[in-house]
Amino acid sequence: MTMPMPETDTSAEAQPITKVSIIVSKGSLEGIYPGLIMANGARMEGIEVSVFFTFFGMEAVLKGKNEHIKVATVGNPGLHIPTMLGGLPGMSTLVTHMMQKKMEQLDIPPIAEFVQLIADSGATLYACKASVDMFDLEQKDFVDAVDSIITVGDFYGLAAGGQIIFT
Amino acid sequence: MPTLMLNDTALDVDAEGFLQKPEQWNEGIAETMARAAGFPVLTENHWKVIRFMREKYLATGTAPTIRTLGKDSGVDVKTLYQLFPKGPAKLAAKLAGIPKPHGCI
Numbered sequence: 001m002t003m004p005m006p007e008t009d010t011s012a013e014a015q016p017i018t019k020v021s022i023i024v025s026k027g028s029l030e031g032i033y034p035g036l037i038m039a040n041g042a043r044m045e046g047i048e049v050s051v052f053f054t055f056f057g058m059e060a061v062l063k064g065k066n067e068h069i070k071v072a073t074v075g076n077p078g079l080h081i082p083t084m085l086g087g088l089p090g091m092s093t094l095v096t097h098m099m100q101k102k103m104e105q106l107d108i109p110p111i112a113e114f115v116q117l118i119a120d121s122g123a124t125l126y127a128c129k130a131s132v133d134m135f136d137l138e139q140k141d142f143v144d145a146v147d148s149i150i151t152v153g154d155f156y157g158l159a160a161g162g163q164i165i166f167t
Numbered sequence: 168m169p170t171l172m173l174n175d176t177a178l179d180v181d182a183e184g185f186l187q188k189p190e191q192w193n194e195g196i197a198e199t200m201a202r203a204a205g206f207p208v209l210t211e212n213h214w215k216v217i218r219f220m221r222e223k224y225l226a227t228g229t230a231p232t233i234r235t236l237g238k239d240s241g242v243d244v245k246t247l248y249q250l251f252p253k254g255p256a257k258l259a260a261k262l263a264g265i266p267k268p269h270g271c272i
Contacts, residue, residue, distance in 0.1 A: 041271055044233060046253035107232040108272050117234060120244035 019048040019162030021155065026167070027056025028072040029096060029111070035167040036060070036114050043121040048162065051118065052155050053146075054128035057167075058135070061125060061146050066112045070096040112143070119145035126150045126158075173199050185260065185267040189225065192264025200262050209262075213250055215241050220263040230260050230268035 020042050024035035042049045053061050060066050073079060073086035073095050109117055119125055127142055129151045139149055168187060171180045174195050179187040186192055197217060201209050219240035223231040233256050237244035247255040260268050
């Protein structure tokens with residue numbers, strides 16, 4: 001017996017995206033930037049944006065931490081640095097410095113400044129309740145750009161009717 | 168290249184209506200484009216951004232990023248988005264008569 005192919009709804013294909021909810025879950029420089037660039041880029045297109053920071057992604061919005069985020073030089077095959085070398089003292093700092101220099105040339109802000117820019121552009125930033133509890137954190141530990149601490153359920157409520165992007 | 172007739176002037180534009188030759192621009196064209204984009208008036212702050220956008224493009228050959236707009240145009244990021252809710256970088260570029268910005272930032 002052959003199953004009929006499910007019909008594809010082509011009417012939705014050309015609908016512009018009007019709302020996105022972006023999840024930032026990683027705490028390395030290369031783990032954080034993509035979500036921030038997607039968030040800023042969405043605001044630049046007039047798209048409604050919320051950003052949900054969870055697990056180590058919270059590093060991007062923690063006071064005193066978000067100015068010191070580094071590239072992961074171990075377990076990062078894209079860098080083409082052998083793992084043993086990537087683990088040498090100072091390697092992560094060096095690679096981070098090189099990358100930051102290039103980003104500055106391209107006018108990509110450092111993470112702390114970028115987070116504030118995204119909040120100023122009208123995106124709403126949230127920290128994940130489960131992660132906050134796990135790391136014994138409170139609202140005061142976060143930069144002012146973070147609106148509030150919300151549950152996963154709240155997040156899905158806020159994301160209703162839009163696209164969810166996990167990074 | 169498509170041509171757009173505005174204020175009795177033929178303008179070379181791209182498919183989205185961005186001017187391809189900034190020298191064809193004048194303030195009257197910005198005003199007419201603004202009406203079409205739904206702005207009842209262009210305030211002094213709108214003009215600050217539009218003029219800055221144009222000066223930067225003419226000086227460097229690229230449109231400024233939102234970061235540079237926020238730092239150097241005299242209008243901060245929050246205000247930029249209040250002035251141009253559908254995206255300051257692109258809309259201001261259009262009104263400033265420069266090609267569509269191509270950066271991701």
